[in-house]
Amino acid sequence: MNNQAPYYHIVGKEVDVFEHANKNNLPILLKGPTGTGKSRFIEYMAFQLNKKLITISCHEETSSTDLIGRYIIKGAETIWLDGPLTKAVKEGAFIYLDEIAEARPDVIVAIHSLTDHRRELYIDKLGETVKAHEDFMLLASFNPGYQRGFKELKPSTRQRFVALSFNYPDAKIETEIIVNESGIDNSDAKKLVNIGTKIRNLTELGLTETVSTRLLVDAAKLIHSGLPKRLSVDVAVVEPLTDDLEVIAALKDLCHLMI
Ligand SMILES: Nc1ncnc2c1ncn2[C@@H]1O[C@H](COP(=O)(O)OP(=O)(O)O)[C@@H](O)[C@H]1O
Ligand SMILES: [Mg+2]
The missing domain is CATH 1.10.8 (Helicase, Ruva Protein; domain 3)
Structure with a gap:
């Protein structure tokens, strides 16, 4: 873990919102255009709260398998490898799904049970359900679709998050x-x-x-x-x-x- 505090200039009430969402096990969606400090804010909060941060930059090919894990063949054996989301759920890390709307739809399905009171992850390939560590926190960012080329996020997904807006500071x-x-x-x-x-x-x-x-x-x-x-x-x-x-x-x- 990095031992120097990331520089982040607080702009509004985002730190209070984050701390209370964290205390209440609520996931956060950071909305706003690129380059407005979303990633820096998450790095800062993870540092302040002394939590490990795992960032996934989502793109069109990002699938639930990439996040949850897969079997790999090693010599004569097949072994299971936890993906970054499974690791975060087990270890109690913060996971940040950057540009979540870009990912494949199965990613959204996979995180559903983590975003509500269940706080659990279903690993279909193992037929196992993993309860999230109490420190686990799900964070995602989304670039609102007023520009061409950016995907939308369904209301039913958006409503699973506390949302914080980021914009150009004064x-x-x-x-x-x-x-x-x-x-x-x-x-x-x-x-x-x-x-x-x-x-x-x-x-x-x-x-x-x-x-x-x-x-x-x-x-x-x-x-x-x-x-x-x-x-x-x-x-x-x-x-x-x-x-x-x-x-x-x-x-x-x-x-x-x-x-
Ligand atoms: N509130 C802020 N405090 C400190 N640096 C900021 C802030 N907002 C933007 N920046 C600067 O802008 C850059 C881009 O911010 P970043 O967090 O990567 O944006 P985003 O994740 O929203 O695309 C950072 O590397 C930093 O230099
Ligand atoms: Mg970013």
Whole structure:
């Protein structure tokens, strides 16, 4: 386990919500766009509560077998290997299913009995039911489906979780985060936040995802290591957002006026 506390700037009531959900054995769903601190928050809470954290990045191929476990052939024998979810259930770890809506539907089915009062996992290949350790906690993230390409989460699944919304923090907090994460000075961090805010408000561009705190932190790191400021913003903020050459040119012009 990592022995240094992850840096996380508390934005609202998320720590209180997490602690109470944890005390009451309620799973949490973190909603919000990419790069808004969801993963960092989970790392921070696991550290604060001294729990092991197992993170699974879900994608289209992620199946319940990947999470629960499988038989493998070893020499002349077949042996059973617990998957990460089974391990977490037995050991009392936190499991974080990042982008849960991307996973195959059987993953959602597999976690159902863990999300209610039963708190148990059914391992179909063994015909066994495992009761969750009292410290076990289920966490998941979900990127709400207002953009193209992101899958939805069924209401019947969503309603099994306490849900916490994440978004771009206000300017003062975001500036502090950037300074802390990169080491650049406050005035440059403010300029980056202004750029972020400006682009976030340009909804007419129709970007699938807009400037996240992560992109601003990345730009700040490049600046801090000595790359010219405008170039840093071009490559860390503008280019990752879109491939539309006209939009890129317009955004670069806009950013160059601001830093
Ligand atoms: N509240 C916050 N406290 C500290 N760092 C943050 C915060 N929000 C965003 N960040 C920064 O943004 C980056 C992306 O955050 P991350 O947790 O990976 O986002 P998500 O999981 O929502 O995609 C982090 O690496 C960190 O630098
Ligand atoms: Mg994440």
